[in-house]
Amino acid sequence: MEIMMSQTLTWNAGPVSMAFEYADGQPVVMRALEINGVSVQFPESTPIAEVMTTDTGHMISCNKLTHTVIGRELRYSSHQTNTTGYRSELKIVLEDEDRDLEVAVRYSVDERSPMVQTDVTVTNMGLEPVLLDSVTSWSSTFGIPANADEGTESGLEHWDLLEGRFDWLAEGRWSRKSLRELLPAIGQELTNVDPRQSHQVVSTGTWSTGTNVPLAILESKAMKLAWLFQIEHNGAWRWDVQDNTADGCVALSGPTNENHAWFKELHLGESFTTVPASFTIAHEFDGVIANVTDYRREVRSPHVDNVEPSVVFNDYMNTIYGDPTTEKELPLIEAAGKAGIEIFVIDCGWYDDTGNWWPSVGEWMPSKTRFPGEKGIVEVIDAIKDAGMIPGIWIEPEVIGVKSPMAQKLPDSAFFQRHGKRVVEQERYLLDLRDPAARRHLDSVIDRLVGEYGIGYFKFDYNVSPGAGTDYDADAPGAGLLGHNRAYSDWIDGLRERYPDVILENCSSGGMREDFAQTSRFQVQSTSDQQDFRLYPVIAAASPMMVLPEQAASWAYPQSDMGAEETAFNINTTFLGRFFLSGYLNRMNERQLAWVQEGVNAYKKHVQPVIGESKPFWPMGLPGWNDKVLALGLDAGDRALATVWSRDSEGGDVRLHLDRWTGRAGEVSAVYPVDGYAQWPVHWDAASGELVVTVPSDGGYVSRTFEVNFN
Structure with a gap:
């Protein structure tokens, strides 16, 4: 009888502690994890790295990311730890001696945030080529609480999966399902083989949130345990939730051969590193949301605009629609300045002389027909500055229109190609930024727009x-x-690095690229292209699932043909995020403009000073697409802000759950709208931890934002 002596490796970094077990005849596995005092043990485990090559495949036939031959045969070789500033790293080096493979699993923790980032690097140490088909960024079993009774099993029936669906105009649709609905009990115990079934979620191309979402939450209310995991990548990805019989398993990956036509051949000394992933645990949904919110703030690019986000006006949505001219812009600029706007953005079309802005993109030279006169577009930009606002401008850097002069000036190597032909999609070529010529072109465009025009x-x-x-x-x-x-x-x-003060907004047909690789680098995130103000609140309310509240730019587009309640409904859609305004302000009468100004002023007073340190919460749960009444809240310490939208509902009392403040005295006040508006009855029930709001029963699209200050 062979006896294997296992060893344990424990790593502590800020709020995180991880314990791994390994032996000569076993792969390295994670046995314990603690984050912010929440502890999990893993009686059943899975290798910390899964690597599939063309000539090895799976141990059992399936299309899972796990159960790979190499994953089971990798053995511990060494480990290293390193700390620089707030960041600590653990690198566990594995080897497969028979295949001359070295695999390094990196765990990284910013000691100010309760989340772990990880990736895997595969290196060919031999003479034979290594043909990679997939490599996981992270995989783990679900585990059970560290203090669970002996014999406790992590059955799939205890777990729910919360995942999101996005589409153009329909971002932020989250749903919760029991894992047993997705992965039914099929009696695999009789076979002594793990089932092939897994819940696979895949995204292709570069719209990383174009259909599915690279972030999800697993929650077991019975065990008071929740996982949040995400793939931090702005391209193709896949995640799986699996039934491994004794426990569930989650596996995250970037592109794979099976799903994304990805393949990597490694020769002697060559390496491949996966896209990063990250994960956290807490006792419940609110806890993992708080953790990922902290992580997003600490890891994102630093910028002065992060803490108190500037108020933005953009001329596009339900307004100029890509047809800017000097004549149209100047009255809008004047009205926006009077309303208290801090940034004015000229959206698409400013470069186009053809009358069709779509296929002419790419050179980014201002139109002389749209902006006639001696100064051209500078007249508009100077007007923005004179009104006390930062000038902004729209570009689509990664594409070149088929009718753009740059389509002929740049070499073929600067573009995506397949089979020797440039890839074309809806009259655009796509720049390949691996190519120096493509990067030089974009650098020259940004340098010119910042240097010559003062774009900020x-x-x-x-x-x-x-x-x-x-x-x-x-x-x-x-x-x-x-x-x-x-x-x-x-x-x-x-x-x-070149322009640290310039503010960047990430937009991909709205919210089609809300992954953390993007949002960690941008100050502002467009949440949608949705043009119907009645539909937008669901998208706005759900947006902090993927981005920080202060990043979430949800459009408000009040118009001169709207009444007081419709205007307020619009404004409240952007109110607990990055204030992001459009609409023909210059066509409004004095009273209508005052409604907008009140919203801007209320935002600057109540939201702007605290949003950069607040945490989102959903006092009625995450919104459903057809919900009549929905709500979003911000936890600002001893203060809570909550917006309620009623979409032609029957009215009545709505109970908003503010559980964190249960038992504390609180003073409630209306924040927006106030002046000239009917005030909704509202009171704080300290005993139940509920803010009780009475919604009018006469229907319509109406909304209010409240503030509760706790003693």
Whole structure:
């Protein structure tokens, strides 16, 4: 009988503690995890790295990211720890001697935030090529509470999965399902083999949130345990939740051969590093949301605008619609300045002389027909500055229109290609930022717009996706796409270094790219292109699931044909996020403009000073797309802000759960709208921890924001 002596490795970093077990005849597995005092043990485990090559595959036939032959045969070799400033890292080095493979699993913790980031690097140490088909960024079983009774099992029936669906105009649709609905009990115990079934969630191309979401939550209310995990990547990805019989398992990955036409061939000494992933645990949903909110704030690019986000006006939505001219802009600028706006953005079309702004993008030279006169567009930009606002401008940096002069000036190597042909999508070529010529072009554009015009805010849009990717100078289209994704992030990082004060907005047909690789680098995130103000509140209310409240730019577009309640409904959609306004302010009468000004002033007084340190919460739960009444809250310590929207509901008492403040005395006040508006009855029930709001029963689209100050 062979006896294997196992060893344990424990690593502590700020709020995180991790324990691993390994032996000569066993892979390295995680046995314990503690984050912010919440502890999990893993009686059942899975290897910390899963690597699949063309010539090894799975131990059992399936299409899971786990159960790989190499994953089971990797053995502990060494480990290293390092701390620089607030960041601590653990690197566990594994080896497969028979295949001359070295695999390094990196765990990284910012000691100010309760979350772990991880990635995996595979290196070929031998003469034979290594043909990679997939490599997990992270995988783990669900585990059970560290203080669980002996014999406690983490059955899938105890767990719910919360996942999101996005689409153009329909972002932020979250749903909760029991895992047993997704992965039914099938009696696999009789076979002594783990089932093939898994819940696989996949995203292709570069719209990382174009359909599915690279973030999800697993919660067991019975065990008082919740996981939040995310893939931090602005391209193709996949995550799985699996039934491993004795426990559930989650696995995260960037592109794979099976799903994304990705493949990587490694020769002697060559390495491949996965896209990063991150995870956290807490006792419940609110806890993991608080953890990821802290993580987002600590890890994102520093900027003076992060703490107290500036108020933005953009001329596009339900307003100029990509047809800017001097004549149209000057009255809008004057009205926006009077309303208290701090940034004015000229959206798409400013470069176009053809009358069709879509296929002419790419050179980014101001139109002389749209902005006639001696000064051209400078007349508009100077008007913005004279009104006390920062000038902003829209560009779509990653594309070149088929009718743009740059389509002929740049070499083919600057573009996505497949089979020797440039990739075309809706009259656009797609720039490949691995190519120096593509980066030089974009650098020259930004340098000119900042240096010559004083642009202080860029809205970067991205309205097409290239499919599988580019096979030019790449092992496979998915590998070329991953190279571009990483080169784009590097380009943004370089832009940040050259122009640290410039504010960047991330937009991809609205919220089609809300992954953390993007949002960690941008100050502002567009949440949608939704044009119907009656539908937008669901998107706005759900947005802090993916981005910080102060980043979430949800459009408000009040118009001169709207009454007081519709105007307030619009304003409240943007109120607990990044205040983001459009609409023909110049066509409003004095009273209508006063409603807007009241909203701007109330935001600056009540929200702007605290939003950069607040945490989101959902006092009625996450909103459903067809909910008649919905709400969003911000936890600002001894103060809570809550917005309630009623979408033609029957009215009556609505009970908002503010559980954290149960038992504390509180004073409630209306924040917006106030002047000239009917006030809704509201009171704080300290005993139950509920804010009771009486919604009018006469229907319509109405909304109020309240503030509760706790003693």
